[in-house]
């Protein structure tokens with residue numbers, strides 16, 4: 001190991017580096033604070049002079065407008081902050097689901113670029129070039145127009161087995177009728193996930209100690225399913241499902257993913273996965289070829305060497321750029337308002353117009369994106385450290 | 393028909409407004425008129441494209457009721473109804489553009505409400521069109537009344553009074569409608585025409601405009617009889633410049649009173665030469681100089697009527713029964729003809 005530099009002496013003399021550093025930092029921070037204070041002050045003063053009302057007090061007033069889709073119960077008489085919460089949750093919903101699908105699709109496409117099959121390689125290449133070079137707003141609009149145009153009206157909804165319906169209302173699907181038993185099943189699933197995680201840790205430790213191979217995929221899955229089943233049976237095995245059926249202007253019952261949500265999701269996933277595919281490809285390409293050969297001479301099959309040797313090493317190269325793709329996806333979700341999805345920008349737009357608090361509403365949007373982006377970065381940094389080379 | 397406004401425009405407008413707020417001092421009385429005269433041009437915020445109210449043709453020439461109001465003001469102030477620069481604004485951009493000083497006046501089918509009048513640092517000048525919010529549905533849905541829209545999806549444009557009215561109406565009638573809110577009018581009407589929404593809602597005048605200009609076949613869509621709100625539409629100016637406010641206000645009253653006393657685009661020159669009616673003489677500046685009190689010259693109103701005609705002519709030419717919008721005069725008739733158009737006297 002390299003030698004550590006001797007700890008710097010903290011000599012607080014006038015000419016010491018430490019003191020100078022501290023002074024510079026203090027000066028810089030107070031200059032920035034002063035600039036921010038000045039801008040805020042003069043903005044407020046000018047707004048007051050022009051008779052423009054300002055302040056965040058409006059957040060406690062009733063919003064007075066309905067929102068098309070919401071994950072939490074929301075009523076038009078609820079205050080603005082609650083409308084914002086609905087918008088934030090809608091943004092997170094499309095961002096989280098989008099990130100999961102984009103990662104899966106992007107990884108498959110990126111790995112596909114190394115396929116032995118020329119057609120697969122070519123298709124993956126073509127996909128990346130097409131989707132990453134068309135502006136994402138156009139993609140959203142295209143999917144939305146396509147959905148709105150080709151999907152049949154509700155009265156002629158296309159049904160799969162009488163359970164799933166595809167119509168202008170979006171994709172409607174059955175959901176379990178909410179009874180305490182369903183909660184038990186969910187709890188069981190959760191317990192299963194925890195148990196599976198411990199099993200994996202144990203199996204890996206065992207493998208490293210004894211070299212005995214245990215399935216790290218099927219057994220954990222079985223544990224989760226078993227947990228869910230046990231919970232379900234313990235909860236009295238409820239079997240009632242709320243099945244959608246076409247009725248009048250809407251699908252009655254069940255739950256639906258609206259065309260707005262689907263268009264935003266599809267647009268973001270297809271666009272971002274093209275970038276992720278490139279990141280994955282570059283990551284794999286960065287792993288020295290000797291590693292593949294070494295894996296081969298150890299007798300690992302091709303898929304095995306990909307999964308056990310190449311990808312773990314590629315991951316270190318992949319994680320930082322993939323993080324910025326996640327951030328991009330989240331930020332691009334702000335285009336949702338173009339296709340009528342009520343994300344936080346859409347809610348802020350409406351409240352901006354209703355209250356005239358332009359500066360405040362834009363500041364709120366910025367705060368929301370800043371927070372989610374910083375949280376995503378923090379999580380990915382943690383994961384990056386986790387995946388980094390561990391020196392033993 | 394629509395001018396394309398990109399997404400960044402709103403952001404830019406807000407940044408512009410904010411930076412204007414950071415650096416500029418408060419607006420000062422009389423400044424707007426001086427600035428317009430120095431510039432030689434009135435800057436007027438209008439709709440991006442709403443046939444009958446403000447829309448540009450293929451040559452970029454603007455026409456419509458809201459457009460004519462600006463031309464009349466330009467004629468009164470600058471002696472030339474063509475010295476107007478029209479700035480197309482979406483529903484969301486409009487107030488910011490006015491607050492930041494990007495435009496001198498906003499004439500863009502804008503509803504006068506307490507919140508807008510009292511908290512935006514703006515003042516509504518008057519009412520140029522009495523409207524109300526309505527619904528449009530495809531004929532084939534067989535919906536005859538807005539009360540039948542139970543659980544229906546309704547397309548709306550963001551940044552309008554429309555969303556709240558819809559919610560109010562849905563609540564009082566237990567309709568539980570689902571609004572789908574779009575940033576741009578094209579997207580909202582596009583979703584409606586593709587069948588994603590059962591109904592499209594906005595001002596009844598806007599519905600007529602959309603139905604006649606954007607529908608493949610206007611006969612396939614009906615406008616339901618219910619009007620669910622009051623939408624008094626009129627121009628807006630910045631607060632704090634009372635002289636400019638008075639000019640904008642009185643040009644509109646002048647147009648309305650000109651109709652009441654029979655002054656038209658065709659007869660204005662003749663009346664100016666030989667009318668002995670004291671009211672007409674005052675409006676046309678041949679007896680008292682009313683213009684002087686506003687900081688204008690005595691021909692201010694004669695020029696305005698010569699340029700765009702009186703209020704009735706503006707109405708008939710842009711939205712009236714003979715146009716494709718075919719809106720009846722209804723409550724927009726003169727007060728003595730059963731309508732609400734009542735101008736205080738130009739005296």
Ligand SMILES: N[C@@H](CCC(=O)N[C@@H](CS)C(=O)NCC(=O)O)C(=O)O
Pocket residue numbers: 439440441442481482483484501502503549551552553554576577594595598599623625
């Ligand atoms: N009068 C209402 C609605 C005005 C409004 O913006 N209407 C829409 C629909 S007719 C419109 O003109 N949109 C055109 C655009 O934003 O380009 C208000 O002042 O909020």
